Amino acid sequence: MNPDVPRPPGTLVIFGGWFFSRVVxxxxxxxxxxxxxxxxxxxxxxxxxxxxxxxxxxAIVAIGNNPQRAFVHGKVLERGRRVVSIIHPTASVSQSAVLEKGCYLAEYVTVRSAAVVGSGTILNSGSVVSHDCQIGPFVTFGPNAATSGHVSIGARTTLGVGACVRPHAKIGCDCEVGAGAAVACDIRDGSTVVGVPARAIPKRSAKQDKQSDWSANPIW
Structure with a gap:
């Protein structure tokens, strides 16, 4: 259940002004x-x-970069802002699931029974969090990414477009799971994995969308 989510209409301030903020x-x-x-x-x-x-x-933080979203989310809470989740009306969230504050759920997302989705997590269109999963804070699911039941995913990890995870797998914090990858075993913190089945590769510098420097932002 998610009693902290107010019923609109209300006034919403979006922290983040680039591409993803328009979606939210x-x-x-x-x-x-x-x-x-x-x-x-x-x-x-x-x-x-x-x-x-x-x-x-x-307020909600609409920044695609996971660590940056976590930083801004923390600052907004420190300021005492009321952070909410935004859930598309076509999304399906079980009554027994828990969404922590500041999540964004896009079109046709499914969150099944007894799943827990951490603060500031982004679930893009068509993604699935199956039953009894534990999804850490500030995780991103790409479109159509999906977990089976009893999966654990650590903070600030990203599942690429169409990635999937087998039942009971554990993925650490700050991981990158490539588009279309199939995770069939546990993944250590900080790993980048690609392929079917997913295998670790060296970290590479990926092209990033424009990111603002929030370190000196005067308005919270």
Whole structure:
């Protein structure tokens, strides 16, 4: 159950102004939220960032980079903001599942019975968290990524598009699971795995979308 999620309409401030924030904003508006604006220290040209965050507003962090999302989420909570999850109306969440604060669930996501999804996790369209899974905070599931039952995934890990995980597998923190990979065994912290079955490869520098520098952001 998720009693901390208020019923819209309400006023929502989105922390993050780049590409993913537009996705979250569109879903929030579909649900009836009024978007007060975006907070970003280095926004793109199409965004005019807020100079002040209304005290009565709710907040969500919409940043695709997992560690950066975790940093900003923590700062927002320190400021005392009311952080909420945004869940697309086509998503299916079991009554016995738990979503912690600040998650985003896109179209046709499924979260099954007794699953726990950690704070700030992003579940992109068509992804599946099966029964009795433990998903850590600030994880990202790419579109159509899926776990079987009783899977454990550590904080800040990413499952690529269409990746899948066998029952009872344990994936550590700060891992990267490549697109289409099939995880058939436990994965250590900090690993990058690809292929079928998924095997570890050396870490490589991946091309990143534009990321703002939040270290000196004046508005929380």
């Amino acid at each position: 904003a569109e879903t929030a508006e579909l649900l009836g939220w009024t978007i007060a604006g975006f907070v970003d220290p280095d926004p793109p040209g199409w965004v005019t960032p807020l100079r002040h965050v209304p005290d009565e507003s709710f």
